Amino acid sequence: MTTLNSELIIDPNIFRQNISYIKKKLNKSSNFMAVIKSDAYGHHLENIVRDIDDLADGYGVVRTDEALKIRKLSDKKILLMQGIYNESDFKLARKNNLDMVVHNIEQFNIAKKFSEYNNLWFKVNTGMNRLGFEIDEFLDIYSRYLQDTKFTLMTHLASSNDKNSISNAKQFSLFEDLKEKLHSKISLSVANTGCIMNYPEKSYDWVRCGIGIYGGYIDDDNLKTAMTLRSPIINIRKILKGESVGYDGRAVAEKDMKIASVYLGYADGLPVTIRDGTKVHINDNEASVFGKVSMDITTIDISDNKDCKVGDWCTFFSSKLPISNIAKSNDLISYFLMTSVKSRVKKIYKNIN
Numbered sequence: 032m033t034t035l036n037s038e039l040i041i042d043p044n045i046f047r048q049n050i051s052y053i054k055k056k057l058n059k060s061s062n063f064m065a066v067i068k069s070d071a072y073g074h075h076l077e078n079i080v081r082d083i084d085d086l087a088d089g090y091g092v093v094r095t096d097e098a099l100k101i102r103k104l105s106d107k108k109i110l111l112m113q114g115i116y117n118e119s120d121f122k123l124a125r126k127n128n129l130d131m132v133v134h135n136i137e138q139f140n141i142a143k144k145f146s147e148y149n150n151l152w153f154k155v156n157t158g159m160n161r162l163g164f165e166i167d168e169f170l171d172i173y174s175r176y177l178q179d180t181k182f183t184l185m186t187h188l189a190s191s192n193d194k195n196s197i198s199n200a201k202q203f204s205l206f207e208d209l210k211e212k213l214h215s216k217i218s219l220s221v222a223n224t225g226c227i228m229n230y231p232e233k234s235y236d237w238v239r240c241g242i243g244i245y246g247g248y249i250d251d252d253n254l255k256t257a258m259t260l261r262s263p264i265i266n267i268r269k270i271l272k273g274e275s276v277g278y279d280g281r282a283v284a285e286k287d288m289k290i291a292s293v294y295l296g297y298a299d300g301l302p303v304t305i306r307d308g309t310k311v312h313i314n315d316n317e318a319s320v321f322g323k324v325s326m327d328i329t330t331i332d333i334s335d336n337k338d339c340k341v342g343d344w345c346t347f348f349s350s351k352l353p354i355s356n357i358a359k360s361n362d363l364i365s366y367f368l369m370t371s372v373k374s375r376v377k378k379i380y381k382n383i384n
């Protein structure tokens with residue numbers, strides 16, 4: 032007998048299909064950086080490197096320890112997307128042939144100490160106002176230190192998912208004006224997934240693609256959710272009109288109902304804020320959340336699900352039930368749901384080989 036558990040099943044064939052689909056949108060000369068920070072958005076860093084290495088031109092992460100794990104498995108470019116914060120990490124990155132983002136003067140001063148400017152990605156602020164040099168500040172560094180150096184100039188869009196946002200046009204124009212002032216040997220990188228999908232002509236030399244690989248991008252049904260989060264039904268009961276289900280009596284029955292309790296709660300990573308009416312699948316049929324998510328249990332309205340029984344799976348997202356649905360209907364983002372699943376959920380990675 033196996034222990035009853037919720038499962039997170041990860042299908043690498045879906046990453047591969049998603050990547051192939053996205054790559055068709057890019058300019059021919061553009062390189063594909065697979066962004067696999069935060070344990071590949073919860074999909075398992077090392078497995079994904081093994082399974083997509085032939086499709087990626089490089090990898091983007093944030094933590095040095097993740098970069099080093101990748102370096103053991105791949106010779107491709109690896110970018111520390113927020114750079115390093117002390118000299119010993121600079122040396123470690125150099126030793127392991129990691130590229131580094133330089134987004135402020137403190138980071139540049141470390142590189143300057145070693146007079147090593149190769150494989151640096153200079154990030155400029157074009158409106159996100161989070162990381163990155165102001166344009167003038169960067170031009171000053173450029174004129175003093177980088178006139179003969181090959182580097183990558185990068186920026187990050189604040190509203191790439193919104194094709195109508197005027198901020199995108201402003202950011203592109205600042206970036207392109209700056210590029211005109213620099214020598215021609217530099218590489219350029221702007222696009223995350225939203226930018227690739229909405230402005231494929233801006234794929235420049237490197238795209239930095241994360242959420243699209245995993246199928247969490249909202250606006251394109253061709254990208255499939257690579258994770259399946261499912262949990263068994265552990266109890267079924269009938270309730271009468273007027274009775275309520277779960278904490279705070281939030282969900283009140285307007286008719287007699289059938290309620291399934293599912294073995295997954297906020298301690299497994301399903302946000303406590305999930306609303307009544309959120310769609311799930313039970314045996315490939317639709318059902319919906321009814322009652323506040325508890326620590327270990329979520330309650331589902333199965334009044335219309337005829338044959339469902341204890342032990343059946345309730346699926347919260349899968350290739351057939353896009354993670355963006357549950358995200359959208361709860362004012363969440365798929366990035367958050369993917370990276371929230373806790374360690375007590377059994378992870379099953381379907382290896383390709």
Ligand SMILES: *Cc1c(COP(=O)(O)O)cnc(C)c1O
Pocket residue numbers: 066068112187222223224225239240241242243
């Ligand atoms: C996370 C990250 C990305 C990937 O963004 P997606 O929206 O997941 O494609 C790209 N660039 C940088 C700098 C990032 O930190």
